[in-house]
Amino acid sequence: xxxxxxxxxxxxxxxxxxxxxxxxxxxxxxxxxxxxxxxxxxxxxxxxxxxxxxxxxxxxxxxxxxxxxxxxxxxxxxxxxxxxxxxxxxxxxxxxxxxxxxxxxxxxxxxxxxxxxxxxxxxxxx
Numbered sequence: 001x002x003x004x005x006x007x008x009x010x011x012x013x014x015x016x017x018x019x020x021x022x023x024x025x026x027x028x029x030x031x032x033x034x035x036x037x038x039x040x041x042x043x044x045x046x047x048x049x050x051x052x053x054x055x056x057x058x059x060x061x062x063x064x065x066x067x068x069x070x071x072x073x074x075x076x077x078x079x080x081x082x083x084x085x086x087x088x089x090x091x092x093x094x095x096x097x098x099x100x101x102x103x104x105x106x107x108x109x110x111x112x113x114x115x116x117x118x119x120x121x122x123x124x125x126x
Contacts, residue, residue, distance in 0.1 A: 002026040002115040004096050009120030012086055016124070020081040022096030022117055030054075030074035033102045036081045037110055038092035038122075048094070049081060050106035059106040064090075086124045093119040 008020040020036070035050040049070040050059045058070050069082040079096060097113035107113070 002098065004098065004115055004117035006094065006096050006117040006120040009094060009122045011123045011125065014086060014088055014124055014126050016086050017082070017084045018086065018122060020083065020094055020096075020120060020122075022079045022081075024077045024079070024098060027098075029077040029098075033099050033104070033106055034070075034072060034079040035097050035099065035106065035113060036070060036079075036094060037097060037113075038090075038094045039119075040092040043092075045095070045110045047108040047110070050108070051079065052104060052106060057104070057106060059108070061108075083122070086122075088124050088126045090122060091124050092122060094122050095119045 003025045004022055006022050012018055031053050036048040037045050038048050039045040047061055051070045051072050055072050067085045072079040095116050097116045099113045
């Protein structure tokens with residue numbers, strides 16, 4: 001049984017920063033691609049960022065490039081998302097997810113991922 005737990009969400013003013021963390025347990029963490037997604041009310045779940053098993057490959061949605069940074073610590077089974085220069089349109093529930101068989105690629109389709117956390121709310125006020 002794989003479990004993912006996000007933390008670090010909250011309320012922040014536009015232009016501010018937040019750091020999300022996702023702790024993974026129950027399975028070898030270092031061999032799998034991790035992703036961050038978000039879902040705003042009335043909208044579909046969308047890809048935010050992903051990171052390869054070794055941390056050398058990262059991918060970002062165009063909307064967050066240059067503002068968000070994904071990272072991972074395989075010794076602690078943690079994947080992080082540093083979010084800077086936040087905008088009101090970044091408001092959403094943020095989820096971390098793991099995919100077991102991606103061939104090393106970072107998938108952007110949410111339905112490819114195998115396990116999900118419960119999500120953490122990020123609210124950016126204008």
